[in-house]
Amino acid sequence: MSNVVLFDTSVLVDQLRTGRHQEKIQSITGLVRTSSVVLAELWRGASKASEKNVLRALEKNHPVLVPTRQNWIESGELLNKLRQLHGFLPQKLRDLHFDVLIALTAWSHGARLITSNQADFELIASLRPIKLEIW
Numbered sequence: 001m002s003n004v005v006l007f008d009t010s011v012l013v014d015q016l017r018t019g020r021h022q023e024k025i026q027s028i029t030g031l032v033r034t035s036s037v038v039l040a041e042l043w044r045g046a047s048k049a050s051e052k053n054v055l056r057a058l059e060k061n062h063p064v065l066v067p068t069r070q071n072w073i074e075s076g077e078l079l080n081k082l083r084q085l086h087g088f089l090p091q092k093l094r095d096l097h098f099d100v101l102i103a104l105t106a107w108s109h110g111a112r113l114i115t116s117n118q119a120d121f122e123l124i125a126s127l128r129p130i131k132l133e134i135w
C-alpha cells in the first residue's frame with residue numbers, strides 16, 4: 001500500500017493565501033509528492049515573488065509526478081463520460097480537465113489526494129475511485 005500524498009491546487013492556493021492549512025500540512029505523514037499539473041496551475045496564478053519562491057521550493061523539495069500517456073487518454077474518456085452523464089458544456093469540461101489529470105496521476109501512484117475542491121473531485125471519483133481526503 002502506497003503512502004504517497006498529493007495536494008491538489010485548491011489546498012495549496014488556500015495555504016498560500018491564508019495559511020489556514022498549516023497545522024494539517026505539518027501533521028501529514030507519508031511521502032509528499034507534487035503534481036506537475038498542480039505546479040502549472042500555481043505558476044499560472046503566481047504574482048508575488050514570495051509565491052514564486054514557494055513554488056520553486058515545492059518543486060525542488062518534493063518529487064514531481066507527471067501524468068502518463070495513458071492518464072492523458074483516460075482523461076479524455078472520463079470527460080466524455082461526464083459530458084454524457086451530466087450534459088456539461090465545453091467550458092465546464094475544460095475547467096475539469098486539469099482536475100481529472102491530477103486525480104488520474106494520484107490514482108496511478110496509489111496516492112492519497114488532498115483537496116478542498118470537494119464537488120469536482122467527488123464527481124471524478126464517481127467514475128474513477130481515488131483515495132480522496134477533503135479539507
